Amino acid sequence: MSHGKIREDKTCLNCGHTVEERFCPHCGQENIESRQPFYFLFTHFIEDFTHYDGQFWQTIKYLLVNPGKLTKEYLSGKRQLYVAPVKLYIFISFITFLLPNFLPESKETSPQSERTKIEKTEDKRKTSEKVLEKLEKKGYLSKDVSKEIKKGMDTIKAKDSINDALAHSEDVIESTLSTKESSVFNAYNIKQYDSIRAKDKTGFYQLARPFAEKIFTLKEEGYTKKQIRDKYKETFIHTIPKALFVYLPVFAFFLWLFHNKKKWWYFDHGIFTLHYFSFLLLSTLIFIIITRIFDAIPSYGIINMIFWLLYTALFFYTSIYFFVAHHRVYESSKRISILKGMSLFIINSVGITLMLMILMYVSFIMMH
Numbered sequence: 001m002s003h004g005k006i007r008e009d010k011t012c013l014n015c016g017h018t019v020e021e022r023f024c025p026h027c028g029q030e031n032i033e034s035r036q037p038f039y040f041l042f043t044h045f046i047e048d049f050t051h052y053d054g055q056f057w058q059t060i061k062y063l064l065v066n067p068g069k070l071t072k073e074y075l076s077g078k079r080q081l082y083v084a085p086v087k088l089y090i091f092i093s094f095i096t097f098l099l100p101n102f103l104p105e106s107k108e109t110s111p112q113s114e115r116t117k118i119e120k121t122e123d124k125r126k127t128s129e130k131v132l133e134k135l136e137k138k139g140y141l142s143k144d145v146s147k148e149i150k151k152g153m154d155t156i157k158a159k160d161s162i163n164d165a166l167a168h169s170e171d172v173i174e175s176t177l178s179t180k181e182s183s184v185f186n187a188y189n190i191k192q193y194d195s196i197r198a199k200d201k202t203g204f205y206q207l208a209r210p211f212a213e214k215i216f217t218l219k220e221e222g223y224t225k226k227q228i229r230d231k232y233k234e235t236f237i238h239t240i241p242k243a244l245f246v247y248l249p250v251f252a253f254f255l256w257l258f259h260n261k262k263k264w265w266y267f268d269h270g271i272f273t274l275h276y277f278s279f280l281l282l283s284t285l286i287f288i289i290i291t292r293i294f295d296a297i298p299s300y301g302i303i304n305m306i307f308w309l310l311y312t313a314l315f316f317y318t319s320i321y322f323f324v325a326h327h328r329v330y331e332s333s334k335r336i337s338i339l340k341g342m343s344l345f346i347i348n349s350v351g352i353t354l355m356l357m358i359l360m361y362v363s364f365i366m367m368h
Helices: 039-065 069-075 085-102 113-137 143-177 190-199 204-220 225-257 266-296 301-330 334-365
Strands: none
Touching: 039 069, 039 085, 039 266, 069 266, 069 301, 085 225, 085 266, 190 204, 204 225, 204 334, 225 266, 225 334, 266 301, 301 334
16 A cells, blocks of 8 residues: 555545545545655555556466466456456567567578678688787797798688588589479569469469568578578567457457357457467467577577477467366356367367468568
8 A cells, every 4th residue: 555645635636526534435546645755656666566466476377377267257256366357468468579579589580690700700810910910020920930820821711711612512502402492482583483473373373472572582682591481480470469469359259159148248258368368478478488598599409309398388288278268267068168169269260370371471571
């Protein structure tokens, strides 16, 4: 509770009603002085935060490990101990969009990485040559010794050039052998793609042209196939929250169709949907964190295995979560709950997939 000084005037500043005690019985505003000491800002902030903090962690705990618990509590009227469904969804959405920006990026995000390595190596060689010249001028090294060192450096440089040439030739060979892999819908540039599109009668090539054009543009900018795939994956992950938000009322509508209209209102399905989608966002955030952590550390066999185990466990838990939550909230028999759950899961999986594809298409085209 706040420790601000109570006003002597018993008229509420917010609504004008009489305040007998600390809080207005009409609007709930605390009847304290409008101006307080400066430290009051900090004490008030700490009190509000710890109050919300207690609600938040209790809510997150039930959301993650107790499917359906929050929805049952809310619909039964127990709402003071938990964060409200809409606030919870907005807060988790905000965190899901914001937090990944502070996490370390993948090591191979820029097509300039190899060029930077070469430039750094060249800078080191130039610095070494300047140091040798200074030592020679000051008499610390004789001209003969300096020449021998430079010859050694030239030999190393020549070896590096040979290695670079071999590596480049390997890339060319690999590119030649895997041309089908590097093609985009059987085309290797936008002109070839347009010639195939002109002959296509299905309309697929016309629809996919912006997508193909984007890939060819990224290749021209120097991005490798792996880097394009990484950018695509990153864009896909960030598209999930947008797709879920747009699909919220549709998901609730399908729940309404499959259940007793007298017992369950659309409002009830909306609360279930908000809690379930909050969980999906939270699991997406956990996946992003795991991915970024493993991208930032060296790649070893055991580390890759741990990553895939975590990813697989999260995937299966996310898939099972809906059935457990549905069974607990709607209190139907396990058999009926499984049948309804399977039907809803399939219908909504198709719906969310279509929504994702549309948003993914738009997001990828606008990616830079």
